[in-house]
Amino acid sequence: MRTLHSLDSDHAHALERTAKDSPTGQRHAQKHESAERHVSGTARYVDDLPLPKGALHLAIGMSEVAHGTLDTLDLNAVRAAPGVVCVLSATDIPGHQDVGPVFPGDPLLVSNVISHYGQALFVVAADSERAARQAARLAKMSVTPLPITLDPRVAAQQGDLVRPTHTQARLSNGRPADLESVTKALGKSVWQVEGELESGGQEHFYLESQAALALPGEDDEMLVHSSSQHPSEVQKLIAEVLGVPFHAVTVETRRMGGGFGGKETQAAPVACLAAMIARHTGRAARLRLPRGDDMHLTGKRHPFHHRYQFGVDDSGRVETAIITLTGDCGHSPDLSDAIVDRAMFHADNAYFLGNAYVRGIRARTNVASNTAFRGFGGPQGMLAVEAAMENIARQLGRDPLEIRKRNLYCEGRDTTHYGQHVNQHPLLATLIEQLEEEGHYWQRRAEIRAFNAKSPVVKKGLALTPVKFGISFTAKHLNQAGALVHIYTDGSVQVNHGGTEMGQGLHTKMIQVAARELGLSVDKVRITATRTDKVPNTSPTAASSGADLNGMATRDACLRLKARLLDFAAEHLAQPRTSLTLEAGELLSAGSVLMTWGELVQAAYIERISLSEKGFYATPDIHYDRERGTGHPFYYYAFGAALCEVVVDTLSGEYRLEGADILHDVGDSLNPAIDIGQIEGGFVQGMGWLTSEELKWNEDGRLLTDGPATYKIPAISDVPAGALRVQLLEGHPNSAASIYRSKAVGEPPLMLAMSVWAALRDALASISDYRHAVRLDTPATPERVMLAASVQREWLSEQSLHDQTSQSQPPHVQPHQVTP
CATH class of the missing domain: 3.90.1170.50 (Aldehyde oxidase/xanthine dehydrogenase, a/b hammerhead)
Structure with a gap:
């Protein structure tokens, strides 16, 4: 297996594999169906x-x-x-x-x-x-x-909410809980860790307004x-x-x-x-809409205020968690009910919380109604627990990776705070251990500690963080899709499905699905524009479910057509039905060619066999009892891990990403080239949310950052050449019956960028010899990093004075250790 550091050209190699290598459009890299039109300017938008x-x-x-x-x-x-x-x-x-x-x-x-x-x-x-x-x-x-109210905490205190507050509470033994019982359990833990965090919003900044x-x-x-x-x-x-x-x-x-x-x-x-x-x-x-009007009129990713309390044992294992998430919903509900729900569902990220109480507050403010954004609340939900992992590590004198690994879902600790079993949870340990080894985590950790000990101003940081993301719409009725497939008498195939193409390659994957099921090359299949008069009552292309839902619907239609054609061929040619297959544009019987695809279609048409079919799919096993705060809202989980290294000038706050190694779980990939592209794009977009994309309003409620001159999305220079290395986890197909055992890839990669933010906190922690975790709100702009470094220095000065006075180490701090 290649090491992560040899993967710089993976994407390029994947793109070199064409339909020639995959004549039936199966699970191989396939270029985007509109790629040439995108780069030539001939793709038509509204x-x-x-x-x-x-x-x-x-x-x-x-x-x-x-x-x-x-x-x-x-x-x-x-x-x-x-x-x-x-x-x-x-x-x-x-x-x-x-x-x-x-x-x-x-x-x-x-x-x-x-x-x-x-x-x-x-x-x-x-x-x-x-x-x-x-x-x-x-x-x-x-x-x-x-x-005018612009602060969601003020709105929450005043009871000005767009939707009622919701809670999820569960004891570690699986029994229902409430705040009182979880608070009582919290008090029994040896160690107490608590904190607050503000996470900012994010402008979508799509190229087409x-x-x-x-x-x-x-x-x-x-x-x-x-x-x-x-x-x-x-x-x-x-x-x-x-x-x-x-x-x-x-x-x-x-x-x-x-x-x-x-x-x-x-x-x-x-x-x-x-x-x-x-x-x-x-x-x-x-x-x-002009860009400025678009940014004033439309909502953003929800900013959140996070408050958390964790009870921890001597080993750093979480025993109890109380988390309050206050979402800034803007002036109206829009999708905020479901978005704050998903933030609550992902308040655990990849960790078993034990006794847990998670509360989601939906505050009303006088800004444009905040709305869906890649991750749909999930990224915001994960930040509190990742902040806590860093804080626990500093308080106990351990390495953050050790604390994260100790708290991963595992056998016997594999049920979420909302009662869903985490399927394939061993993959979390697999991802981290592989990335830890191939990314040389402990060697780099030792080198960074040595560097930081000799460098008073410029500090380096390292972090390896996991991701667990639930796949499905949490609103059950949205987990459905339809498709319409026509075969024309020349043998060409037209597919229409309910999903929409926004550059993510959904249409390309649907072409591959149809080609695979009908035994054709991808050039025989065409996707037409999504239209409500072809496939009605469709769900949005969101929740990372586009390929899952529409792929299964397209496959259903193609399987029906294939069965109809093979039934006809068996009767028409007097062949055993079980011996007939469609492969590479030919009808075969026990490996022998009987007729071409075109001849079969013509013969079926002459005999008045229908060459059109609709398909439908509804995701099974989805349910959630909102009153009890428990259920099975996700069909499966996608996992990932990222190892990031940063270098920080602690006087100016300027920093740079030195490297990012990513290992991501997509099951059996439908298209490695597109999936790698989605991971790269999601990671960089997440990095923008966490580091540079800062939204500012004046006291009158006017958005000040309303264009590219005042709002900083990541540029190509923010990811130095060769610094972003992506690998797909191989050999672990989806345990759920998804399309060809693949996994969704649209949203989960965005959360990999938490490792950049965690690495910045790690660099700042080195100022205090890793004894103190400083609060770092997001986006972690250079200004915020500079101020956080100043806070660390103040803490260190106060601690040194205290140590001189007491001539002993504070009882809540144990000697620092780094344990592989």
Whole structure:
């Protein structure tokens, strides 16, 4: 087996394997089906679609206050502006005015109370985008200010919540618990570790901003091209806003220029506004948000406040955990109920918590409603326990890796705080031990300690952190998918499924599934744009479930077609049914070629055999009792581990990632090239969330970081050449009956970036000779790192003074040891 340090060109090697190496599209690297169009600029997004004659361009008039009562809204100057054709406000909405995806609270256009800066008040349609945007600035309004809340802790204290608080509590023996019983257990532990942490939000910063093109048809028909992860929800909301049946609206999504969760719910209002203008004027209407407007109008990853208390035995094993997670939900529920739930589900990360009490609070603040983002609350949920692992290690004088390994799920300690057994939990130890050995953890640890002992300013840090991530929608009804497969008489195959393509390679994997089941080369299969009139009532492409759900649905349709064709061939050719197979574009019987795929399809058509089939899949074994806080919300878990090394200038706070070794579990990979790309991208995006992507609002509730000049996403220079090495764990297929025993890969890799944050804390801990763990909120910007280093020096000074006075080591600190 190659070592991790020889994996720099893995991705390139994977991409070199083409369909020639995999004639039937099986589990091999396959280039992205739109890769050439992406790099050549011929891939068509919503803004690239040709407009019919007379099409209108739209702009949104937005609020310039964060909270207040809209007393008057004068749009006369807007309507009189050059080029303006139509201006609509809340009073012009023909149907539903609230477009909340699950719970109400999201007015399409404000009619009464403004809840955040940048909220949509009206929409302008003009002959050009420039004219529409200029006219939108001419509105006059009067607003009675209301108090502004930007701190979720303040909102929680005031009881201002978007949804009720939820708890999960369980004793280590599996019995139900409450706060009192868990607190009592906490008091019995020898060691007590507690702390607080703030984790910031994150802007999706997709390359293609929110966009929609609405084309009115006959009667009440409407076709809308939407850059959306959830076309069925867009269809539903448009129909409700227009006051028409769902079947009158068709939503199509060919591809998105990125989504990351930001287009799961918040693409719908943009599409609704475009459709409303199209209905009102009878003309095509396109709305594309400029970057600044997009960042003001749409929500982010939820910031969280974390508070934790852990009871620990002398070995560093956690016996009890009390964790409170307060999510900043913004002004409305959106998906916050489920997002805070998932944060609670992942409050353990990869560790058995023993007696556990986890509480999730959903606070209302006056910012845009925060929404889905890659990981859907899971990354935020993991931060508290990872902070605690570092703190336990410093308090007990142990290496953090030793503490992490001691607390991993294992035999006898393999049930979560919500009552689900962790399947394949031995993989956690396998991943860490392999990465520990191949990444030379203990050798590097000794070298770093020696370096830090001689270097008073520049410090190095090292961390190896695991990831356990549950796969499935936690809302049971969303765990379903459909597909439609047509075989044409020339032998070509068309697949349509309910998933959407946002660059992640879902369509490529679906082509591979169809090709594999029908025994064809991938060039015989084409994926068409996701459309609500082909596959209805679809779930969003989210929760890392796109390949799992749609792959199984596509396979189901293909298996039905294959069985039908083989049944026909057995009768038509008088061959035993059990001897017939389809391989490499040929019909075989006991290895002998009977006819080509094209000949078989033609013969079946002549004999009036149906060459079209629908497929369906519903994930089994998913349930959760919310009242009891227990159940089986995930079909399976995906695992991973990352080993990261950083170097930090503790005076300036500047730091650099020196290396990242990643070992990730994807079961039997559907496409190694795409999976490696997802791991690389997820890791870097997670690193951005934890280190550089800082959102700032002023005291009036206006977002200040509203473009690339003020909001720093990772650049190519943030990952030095050769520093990011990725390997897929081999030989461990998914124990659950997923598509070809693969595992989801969209979201879990983002959490691997916690090792960068942990490595920064490790470097800061070296200032105190690893005796004290300093708090480091995220994003851990250079400013925060510099301030944390200053806190460490103050602690060290105070501790030295105390040691001189007492001439003995404090009783809560044991001599430092590093144990492999």
